[in-house]
Amino acid sequence: MAHYASSKKPGSILSAFKSDKDEELPEKYLSLKQELLNTNNLKDKLANSWTRLVKEIENETKEIKRLGPNVIPQVEFSDISKNGGTFPQNIAEEVRKRGMVVIRNVVPQDEALEYKEKVKEYIQNHKGEIAGFPDDDPQVWELYWSKSQVAARSHPNFVAAQTAMNSLWHAAPETLIDFSINTTYCDRLRIRKPGDTSFALAEHIDGGSVERWEDPEYRNCFKSILSGEWEKYDPYDATHRVNAIMDLYNCSGGCSMFRSFQGWLSLSTVFPGGGTLRVCPIIKLSTAYLILRPLLEDLVETTNMAGAKQGVQQHILPEFHQPLIDAVVSIPQVNPGDCVFWHCDGIHAVEECCNSVTDSSVFYIPSTPLCNNNIKYLARQRYALENGVTPQDFPLNNCEVDFSDRAKPSDLTELGKLGMGFTPLSLDAASTEKLSEGAINARKEFNKVLFEK
Numbered sequence: 001m002a003h004y005a006s007s008k009k010p011g012s013i014l015s016a017f018k019s020d021k022d023e024e025l026p027e028k029y030l031s032l033k034q035e036l037l038n039t040n041n042l043k044d045k046l047a048n049s050w051t052r053l054v055k056e057i058e059n060e061t062k063e064i065k066r067l068g069p070n071v072i073p074q075v076e077f078s079d080i081s082k083n084g085g086t087f088p089q090n091i092a093e094e095v096r097k098r099g100m101v102v103i104r105n106v107v108p109q110d111e112a113l114e115y116k117e118k119v120k121e122y123i124q125n126h127k128g129e130i131a132g133f134p135d136d137d138p139q140v141w142e143l144y145w146s147k148s149q150v151a152a153r154s155h156p157n158f159v160a161a162q163t164a165m166n167s168l169w170h171a172a173p174e175t176l177i178d179f180s181i182n183t184t185y186c187d188r189l190r191i192r193k194p195g196d197t198s199f200a201l202a203e204h205i206d207g208g209s210v211e212r213w214e215d216p217e218y219r220n221c222f223k224s225i226l227s228g229e230w231e232k233y234d235p236y237d238a239t240h241r242v243n244a245i246m247d248l249y250n251c252s253g254g255c256s257m258f259r260s261f262q263g264w265l266s267l268s269t270v271f272p273g274g275g276t277l278r279v280c281p282i283i284k285l286s287t288a289y290l291i292l293r294p295l296l297e298d299l300v301e302t303t304n305m306a307g308a309k310q311g312v313q314q315h316i317l318p319e320f321h322q323p324l325i326d327a328v329v330s331i332p333q334v335n336p337g338d339c340v341f342w343h344c345d346g347i348h349a350v351e352e353c354c355n356s357v358t359d360s361s362v363f364y365i366p367s368t369p370l371c372n373n374n375i376k377y378l379a380r381q382r383y384a385l386e387n388g389v390t391p392q393d394f395p396l397n398n399c400e401v402d403f404s405d406r407a408k409p410s411d412l413t414e415l416g417k418l419g420m421g422f423t424p425l426s427l428d429a430a431s432t433e434k435l436s437e438g439a440i441n442a443r444k445e446f447n448k449v450l451f452e453k
């Protein structure tokens, strides 16, 4: 297989979470902790900063308990459209605070249900040929190129919702990022059966784990927190996100793209308790807690990084993060065509039991603005669509290579071609007039990497 194929081992969604819990991290993490404490005098400010943080989390948790799933902001897609493609100001502030949102009626219900029926047919057509988790009765399928998924990823309303999500972020003007263009990230899908208990995911964070401290550019995102001033931390500043390395140890499930928000499109009606998503809706506070936790007295003299291990996602564990687990809440009811987005550093989990008479099904589709990391991945992902192979970030199963009914580049709409990097971006005066210097350069980079031989 050519060099653009996935370099991961075969596997399933579980590959991202497997770790040897007792395996100790190397000595270098001990010196990394000392370095972090000595930078910006964190050592002297840590105790105070931590006390303020714990108090604030306590207060916010009371509010979350009081409101339950209703603490999660909800907005009609039509309200975003009417507001010129961005969130109305009061909702934007709430989404930023919670680090997540449910957007209602993004895709019409009947279209969303049709996506599900078509994908079920696709699975039926290839019985026994598609890997998934669990092995014996898959609920999360290793599928990337069904026509339904490809259509959903470039549904004009879905792309508009992603662009609205991206617009909650900002960056220094020279940063190579254009929030007005959403590129496409091709992930898999879940059709969780009623009564299923196999696909329960405990609290975790995607986007790597030790990398948040270890990679200098990733760490830069959390500079305020690591200076003892978590109050100044801005979870929506992308300046250092665009070149952050989130996968230093070839993690299956590590995402090469910068996702401003992770997300999915719902293909079912799912109530809290029906096998749905759970989140910790205090993004600024939960991130500050996560980043400071390994530096506290009980861990500082050890290599233990509080749930972070090489090559796996960040685990959120009762022994280290109980106050954050206490703040986790199920999302409100969602219907087919609704979308859910949560911040890339957001703690999330999946309810243990799909306690419902219907399935709990989603297409995983994040929001991924045009930027350096994403352009590089697009070149590889474009190859994967052309050849029907597994995209490079995922376990190398290549189930769909020989499926004649899989999507091909010719199935892409104009918007789909643009998101997948099959069409160059316009650089004429009218389309770049309102863009920052960095956004224009991001477009130039896109055209250079994807279209210049």
Ligand SMILES: [Fe+2]
Residues within 6 Å of the ligand: 204, 205, 206, 348
């Ligand atoms: Fe996750």
